[in-house]
Amino acid sequence: MDEPSLFDEPSADSPAASLAELRDAAAACTNCDLYRHATQTVFGAGPQDARLILVGEQPGDREDIEGEPFVGPAGRLLDQALVDAGIDRDLVYVTNAVKHFKFTARGKRRIHATPKVEEIRACRLWLDGEIAAVRPTVVAALGATAAKVLLGPSFRVSKQRGEVVERDGLRLTATIHPSAILRGPQEERDAALADLVNDLRAIAALL
Numbered sequence: 001m002d003e004p005s006l007f008d009e010p011s012a013d014s015p016a017a018s019l020a021e022l023r024d025a026a027a028a029c030t031n032c033d034l035y036r037h038a039t040q041t042v043f044g045a046g047p048q049d050a051r052l053i054l055v056g057e058q059p060g061d062r063e064d065i066e067g068e069p070f071v072g073p074a075g076r077l078l079d080q081a082l083v084d085a086g087i088d089r090d091l092v093y094v095t096n097a098v099k100h101f102k103f104t105a106r107g108k109r110r111i112h113a114t115p116k117v118e119e120i121r122a123c124r125l126w127l128d129g130e131i132a133a134v135r136p137t138v139v140a141a142l143g144a145t146a147a148k149v150l151l152g153p154s155f156r157v158s159k160q161r162g163e164v165v166e167r168d169g170l171r172l173t174a175t176i177h178p179s180a181i182l183r184g185p186q187e188e189r190d191a192a193l194a195d196l197v198n199d200l201r202a203i204a205a206l207l
Contacts, residue, residue, distance in 0.1 A: 019048050022129045026099055031122035034100035034115070039064045044095025044130050051137045051207050052087070054078075055127065056096045056177055057145040061110050064101035070094050074179040078142075081178065081193060085200035093134050097149045098123045112179075120149060131170070138206045139170055143177030150174070162199055164206065171206050175199035 017025070023043045029035060042059035045068055062072030070078055082089045097120055103110040127149070131139060141147040147155045150172050151165055157174050165172045176199075181192040 017129060017133060019044070019130065019133050022126060022133060026126050029099065029123075029126070031125075032100075032119045034098070034102050034119055037103070038100035040067050041099045042067055042069055042096065042101070043099060043126070044093055045069055046093030046095075046134075047091060048093075048134055050091060050093035050134050052091070052203065053093045053095065053131060053134055053136045053139045054142055055139060055146040055150060056094070056142045058096050058098035058112075058115055059101045060112060060179070061101065061103070064110075069096055073182055074177065077178040077181060077193070081196045081200055084197045085204060087200060087204050093130070093136065095127065095130055097127055097146045099126055114145065120145065124149070137171060138203060139172050140203050141172070141174035143174075143180065146177075147174035162202055173203060173206070175203070 026043050027041050029041055035041070038059075042063045044053075046053075056070065056074075059069060060072045060074065063069055063075070069075070078094075079089055082092065098115045100123075101110070102113045102115050102119065104113050105111075139150060141150045141157075144157050147157050147160075151160075151174060155174065157176060161173075161175050163173060176192070176196055178196065181189055181196065184192055
């Protein structure tokens with residue numbers, strides 16, 4: 001049996017709307033069951049004329065509480081990497097493939113859980129809408145889930161990070177998610193961060 005694809009071509013009726021309209025519509029999204037346990041929809045953030053969109057997997061605990069993407073520990077690390085790469089964070093649109101936090105409760109802690117294919121597909125119209133509204137030059141996936149959504153189910157960040165695919169006037173590429181650096185051994189984090197910064201510099205050169 002073939003692996004279910006995380007990547008489907010955007011449909012012709014994907015919403016062509018402003019970011020504000022999409023954000024309002026997504027706030028009431030019940031396309032999958034993740035909304036039942038999450039605090040709120042966490043939509044993307046950034047300027048509508050951004051030339052670069054960064055796409056992560058899903059909001060984390062902090063993002064779920066605050067309602068904004070990349071405001072937790074991984075977001076702060078991404079901010080540092082963007083500065084080191086010479087990219088103005090205020091000019092970047094950041095979002096996630098999935099707009100609700102999926103987690104497993106462990107005592108008082110909420111532990112990240114990987115979204116299922118059907119949950120990713122249920123959110124695809126919002127990501128398509130964001131890309132259509134922003135019309136960036138480059139869309140960069142952060143981590144494996146976002147890379148599979150944007151570049152296909154066979155794409156492997158570990159082997160193909162930095163590869164550039166051109167599709168419909170967009171340049172698509174991928175790098176690691178900052179959260180992967182935080183989960184790694186302390187002694188390896190500086191080198192992993194330096195690799196992320198180098199990837200972001202290469203992404204900036206595509207703009």
